[in-house]
Amino acid sequence: MTGHFILSWFYHIFTIFAPYSISTVFGMQGKEIQYLQDIDWLYLRSKKENKLRQHAKVIWMCGLSGSGKSTIAFKLEDELFNRGYVAQVLDGDNLRSGLNKDLGFSVRDRTENLRRIAELSKMLISGGIISINAFISPTFKIRKEARRIIGQQDFLEVYINAPLQICEQRDKKGLYEKARMGLIKDFTGIDSPFEPPLNPDIEITTDKLDIQESVDRLLNFILPHIEYKN
């Protein structure tokens, strides 16, 4: 009886995992077991994309604080939902208050912050879900690392561009004021550099377009990438 169930389970485990190649690699140390199941996530992903009728991408929006990243991100998510797409916004506020609340703003913590965001996005797209990321992500290095983790083919770089002066005038969180007063150190644009992307997939100039125009432009760029094709 018990034997039957064990066999049954073995059979089912085999059936489920048969399409994937599983290679289990163990480290040598007992305490820190490192194993990796080389499951074919691409197969699972394509199944989900088929069901959701969408191709999942990471829409990575970088730009200064106040350039309009989160505002555009939430409006874009809404427009996509209205068209039947399933997307999730990741931004500083939902990450810093939850998953990454153990992290500060040192260089090491910023790097770890972005690593986790990239891994999280990768997980979302492996589930067929579009990831809309709104993070200052100021340096070439940070964005390059995010692109590496996520994969070139799934990474769409969007530069939300507004001159510092405009962002500082908007200053809806009062951060620039605090940075100018020296209450916040290493603030991007003030005493920490922003390296504009040299070759973004699309650039949205939010000092020249209003919100709806910005979102429409981004949407028109995104749709061909996520429309389900096969």
Next chain:
Amino acid sequence: MTGHFILSWFYHIFTIFAPYSISTVFGMQGKEIQYLQDIDWLYLRSKKENKLRQHAKVIWMCGLSGSGKSTIAFKLEDELFNRGYVAQVLDGDNLRSGLNKDLGFSVRDRTENLRRIAELSKMLISGGIISINAFISPTFKIRKEARRIIGQQDFLEVYINAPLQICEQRDKKGLYEKARMGLIKDFTGIDSPFEPPLNPDIEITTDKLDIQESVDRLLNFILPHIEYKN
């Protein structure tokens, strides 16, 4: 002209955030800015649940290695997808190879591992997505903390129960063998305790049910919780 755009942006930002109460709280130290935007995520979530026609829950499956958690999780996800539900499996393999690959198996790292998983699940349900979690999560303390982060009303505790002897016979990853040989230390069930849930929402005895029966039983329990009601 520029002034117009700034006003326009302020207006739109206000329009978007008007339904939420935003309170921005700053810490005193410049280097580690801690701010929290008290956005009404519940409002966003209900909008998404409405669009996806489902209520999002975290289905937290605990149990010994080899009890069948991941197997059931992936089959459950599939059954849910076939019924039009959007769900995402989180298990040791996709977490440990990505988001949590910086973590080992010390007590501190295990705690951090589970904290991140709970935060990640919370984020998924805030996006209206059902989270199916398959983790040994051996102690009362760990599960209690996960429940606290996720919230009582969204946390469904599922005990995937099979006797140690059966799990050890299955041993599809060869982990028990290694634990018995002393190559893996602190292995749950061998030299590290498993505290069975005292009052799980549902218990699935995988030594008595085959896979399909296990999944059906769980599915019947889950459906009333996720069916869209209003």
